[in-house]
Amino acid sequence: MAPTTTTASAPAPASALVRHRPVIARGVTDLGHTSYRLDCSCGTTSKEHSARRLAEWDLGEHVATLPKVPAGQQCRDAKRHDRRHWEPCTLCAGQASLFDLGAEVTA
Numbered sequence: 001m002a003p004t005t006t007t008a009s010a011p012a013p014a015s016a017l018v019r020h021r022p023v024i025a026r027g028v029t030d031l032g033h034t035s036y037r038l039d040c041s042c043g044t045t046s047k048e049h050s051a052r053r054l055a056e057w058d059l060g061e062h063v064a065t066l067p068k069v070p071a072g073q074q075c076r077d078a079k080r081h082d083r084r085h086w087e088p089c090t091l092c093a094g095q096a097s098l099f100d101l102g103a104e105v106t107a
């Protein structure tokens with residue numbers, strides 16, 4: 001039986017917006033110690049640190065360099081929309097242009 005190889009290598013859609021999802025990546029140094037470093041989805045990585053706190057510092061520094069989101073595009077429901085405070089939210093931005101539909105109508 002010939003092995004069936006299904007290679008689904010669909011190229012990622014070219015997105016104009018680079019997403020930043022920084023995480024603290026754990027690694028092991030040459031000496032066998034645990035190391036920590038910033039590893040962002042945009043490709044930014046920091047050098048390895050022996051303390052997680054230092055990597056978190058790099059993470060904060062990286063986020064601080066990101067452009068600020070205009071007030072009208074800030075997400076008001078970050079958990080539901082899966083947005084970070086440095087990411088503009090198209091969902092909330094669209095709602096902002098409308099009138100407030102959140103008013104409950106009690107008949």
Ligand SMILES: [Zn+2]
Pocket residue numbers: 019020021022040041042043044062
């Ligand atoms: Zn980034």
Ligand SMILES: [Zn+2]
Pocket residue numbers: 074075076077078081083089090091092093
């Ligand atoms: Zn939102």
